[in-house]
Amino acid sequence: MKTEKEKMLAGELYDCGDGELLARWHLAKRLQQEYNAVDSEDRERQSAILDRLLGARGRNVWIAAPFFVDYGEHIRLGDNVEINMNCVFLDCNEISIGDFSGIGPGVHIYTVFHPVNPEERLSGEGGFWRSRTAPVHIGKNVWIGGGSIVLPGVTIGDGTTIGAGSVVTESIPARCVAVGNPCRVIRFL
DSSP states (O other): OOOOHHHHHHTOETTTTTTHHHHHHHHHHHHHHHHHSSSSTTTHHHHHHHHHHSEEOOOSSSSSSOOOESTTTTTTOOOOOOOOOSEEEESOOOEEEOOOOOTTTEEEEEEOOSSHHHHBBBBTTTOOOOEEEEEEOOOOOOOOOTEEOOOOEEEOOOOEEOOTTTTOOSSSSSEEEETTTTTTEEEEE
16 A cells, blocks of 8 residues: 555645655655754755755756745755745656756746645545646746646756746647647747
8 A cells, every 4th residue: 555655746635734745745844944043154054954955956046935845855956946935846756857958936846736626635534635736847947937836747858947926737739839818828938
């Protein structure tokens, strides 16, 4: 029988009130609180916290505080990635961001969603809703403008720019500019 974490990572209906999941969630909250309180010039301390918080990160990663995650351990960042302040990454499944990519301020990336049917949402324990997930993959040399929201299951191709304030509901191909709600390609590069 699968654990709730295994179900979560497989994109199956799972109970986010599970003890194993809650333990990691609480650890991530402590680590993000610590990270957000560190002096912005203390790169050594920031790096040590990110090593415990994130699943993987390359060289020259810059994350401006405050930064918010669900678990942290499902986030994988390439080399030379910059994440601006006030970003929220709900990493109940994998979030991968390729080399040389930039994430504007206030960007939200979601890998988790709830069933539309209200009876399917209810777990009956602890008041937590049951959930499902789908990974988000962001390619290399991508720019996501401030205030954008990237929804579960989306892939954004290499070299693409997402305009500020966009809601990315479906995958976007490589080497284009896409904007809007819902986000649509307006031109190829």
